[in-house]
Amino acid sequence: MQKQNFRLSNWWILLLFFNPATKDLCDKQHHTKESMVMGKYSRVDGRKPSIYCCTITVVVFVALCLVGAWMLMSSSVPVQNSNPLSQGNVNGVKQVAGENISKQFEESPGDLLEDARKEDSNAVDSQSDSHSDVHDDQNVTEKESESTVEDNENRDEKTESKNVIEENQDEKTVTEEEPKTRTENNKDGKTEDRESNSGDGESTAEAGETQAQGKEANQSDQTEPEGSSGENKSKSDDGEKNPDSGENANENNQEGATRNNVDSQENDQTSIEILPAGTQSELLNETNTQNVAWSTQVVESQNEKIPQQSSISKDQHGHGWKLCNVTAGPAYVPCLDNWYVIRRLPSTKHYEHRERHCPQEAPTCLVPIPEGYRRSVKWPKSREKIWFYNVPNTKLAEVKGHQNWVKVTGEYLTFPGGGTQFKHGALHYIDFIQDSHPDIAWGKRSRVILDVGCGVASFGGYLLEKDVIAMSFAPKDEHEAQVQFALERGIPAMLAVMGTKRLPFPSSVFDLVHCARCRVPWHIEDGKLLLELNRVLRPGGYFIWSATPVYRNRPEDVGIWKAMSKLTKSMCWDLVVIKRDTLNGVGAAIYRKPTSNDCYNNRPQNEPPLCKGSDDPNAAWNVLLEACMHEVPVDVSVRGSRWPEQWPKRLEKPPYWLNSQVGVYGKAAPEDFAADYKHWKNVVSRSYLNGTGINWTSVRNIMDMRAVYGGFAAALKDLKVWVMNIVPIDFADTLPIIYERGLVGMYHDWCESFNTYPRTYDLLHADHLFSSLKKRCNLVAVIAEVDRILRPEGKLIVRDNVEIIGEIESLAKSLKWEIRMIYSKDKEGLLCVHKTMWRPTEFETITSAIIQA
Helix, strand or coil: HHHHHHHHHHHHHHHHHHHHHHHHHHHHHHHHHHHHHHHHHCCCCCHHHHHHHHHHHHHHHHHHHHHHHHHHHCCCCCHCCCCCCHHHHHHCCCCCHHHHHHHHHHHCEEEEEEHHHHHHHHHHHHHHHHHHHHHHHHHHHHCCCCCCCCHHHHHHHHHHHHHHHHHHHHHHHHHHHHHHHHHHHHCCCCCHHHHHHHHHHHHHCCCCHHHHHHHHHHHHHHHHHHHHHHHHHHHHHHHHHCCCHHHHHHHHHHHHHHHHHHHHHHHHHCCCCCCHHHHHHHHHCCCCCCCCCCCCCHHHCCCCCCCCCCCCCCCCCCCCCEECCCCHHHCCCCCCCHHHHHCCCCCCCCCCCHHCCCCCCCCEEEEECCCCCCCHHHHHHHEEEEEEECCCCCHHHHHHHHHCEEEEEEEEEEEECCCCCEEEEEEHHHHHHHCCHHHHCCCCCEEEEEECCCCCCCCHHHHHHHHEEEEEEECCCCCHHHHHHHHHHCEEEEEECCEEEEECCCCCCCCEEEECCCCCCCCCHHHHHHHHHHHHEEEEEEEEEEHHHHHHHCCCHHHHHHHHHHHHHCCCCEEEEEEEEECCCEEEEEEEEECCHHHHHCCCCCCCCCCCCCCCCCCCCEECCCCCCCCCCCCCCCEEECCCCCCHHHHHHHCHCCCCCCCCCEEEEHHHHHHHHHHHHHHHHHHHHHHHHHHHCCCCCCEEEECCHHHHHHCCCCCCCEEEEEEECCEEHHHHHHHHHEEEEEECCCCCCCCCCCCCEEEEEEEEEEHCCCCCCHHHHHHHHHHHHHHEEEEEEEEEHHHHHHHHHHHHHHCCCEEEEEEEEECCEEEEEECCCCCCCCCCECCHCCCCC
């Protein structure tokens, strides 16, 4: 086609040059000019001016013809068989892996997502147009001095090219709304030529690529930013005209930039692993299966919820999101704000109104963002101050400000580090406890603790300096937003209450339990609530009780102290010490749980009674409390019979009691444990830290939505982050292993909302979770819950099969989230998305969450 255009232009030039009409025209111009010019410009023979004029005319016509030929040739470039290497580099905008991984894709192109393949083609369109745009600018500069007509032609052409780019952007916007239609059109229409070109590229690659070709590819990569800049300019122009289109264009720009960055990183490190290869890839695939030897919370717990059925019936990308119209507004927690059920409770004596009451259908609306919301203050500064408008509540500052809980300071809420029992600061109080009983050994023997009725969690926040991680919890009650304050500060915390059900933790996992004026009536109803602490406390662990009955002599306090003394003695708890803190004017009693059953067997009365043998102490999901105690394990091969290794050795060493078990992936449990840890260390160090476009300095609160052995959290040990490890109730119950490693977590059913305030986590990680949830949950509701938990500008990392990756990508785009990275291999995929500040404008009223007057 190019050769034909060139030959036509040559014939056209020759015809113009030898055409008699051309000579006549020149002669006419000569005679006209002779009559107009002065004598000093005339020539004796009169011929030279004619030749000069004719030459000018021919040059103009030749220039115009050359421009026309060039336009024909340049407009035909996209449909030519282009260099496979160059085309591959353009396609690299969508791909995340480097050249080596691209080869793997070429060997099995069927593994690619259809959407990703189409977006590759769209990237070719956009970049070809933008390269053409830049080339036009250069040609206009070169030809400007030769002809004004040619300059005008080039300007028209540039305008036309810009319009093409804008049309491409419109196509992208439509495509993002209807990905399936886009894929079908591609197969039948415009991309047929490009697909054939890609096929040529694959055959070329299969024939063998040399090092020179690799260098050429790298050079092509380096020239991509020029095209990108032209594309960005067109997109910004388009964005001014259409805000929605601008959002999509910006999303594609950032997406492409991140993916190009990852491309270059992976070219430099050929051993980089986004999805591991070889034996590690085998381990990744095994995460889809569960070993039948492991029990789950569904099996262990008797009162599990009836699974919800999936109700996804339409294109997810076209989902119409709405804002939740609820009484709680930006602080909506669906399972704790179900006023339809709360109003109908027969009693609230045991704090039933603070427990979970999930709506029959999980909400699919989005929680509003408070007006004036700003990106959270980074850790460790966030421990001392947070933005007021992120949690715009002043009641706690008014009620507890004199105890140095929280104060309003200009545009910040500040936290002096005090509490009801430690007005002069948590650090002094922490040292006071250590001095009272040195065997507690913060950060060594005592690593994982439970803080009951935590307030704003200053106790747990300052324990982090001692290498202690506290699972702090409090109810969503009149102490307005106390747990939300804690999480906004970057301190581990959750919403829960000591009510009628067991806490969502396995038995014998906490090294220490702390209660500082936590307002829990431990002594009533046969000590049912204190017996729940006994269940989760490790044999040999400590219970620290800092409350007025310990150090005051008022009649009420004296009565409570006597009741507590009787109860703890019957539970065989040893009262280690009672100590007075003179600075704060408070005192604390420290108890220790027994490490054998001798005391239980020698009690004069079996009160409280030992639990029945059929009662599983690890069953914790929706299980009612019972006033009984479980026996202490005495078999040295059973969990709880020995104290874990000191921190940090316990993080990396398989628990002693795993030796007799088969691991989740079917291997010997210690081998499984070690392989899982190695796997996640490789993924985190080689991929997540450098290949996802995440600024880890802005990440503090992380949730692993489907933790197995806690390997992902363990791999992040050296970062200034903490991880909430979730073990779903229908997966293998590995939460005891996570606690044995010195990490924290809880059980949860992802068909329901999680017990946390909105906007409380910076990063959510889901490894082969959504493919399982889709079988029994509404996936749209699950993503709405993810949106509720994630902070604006937070990240979601998903590892799953390519089908699920495609669905999550589509839902993320419908939420106006930015796709930072997408990658697939062998039908397994990886997706990293970035939540934006976007909120819909329409509202959906959730009647169950409205408090009626």
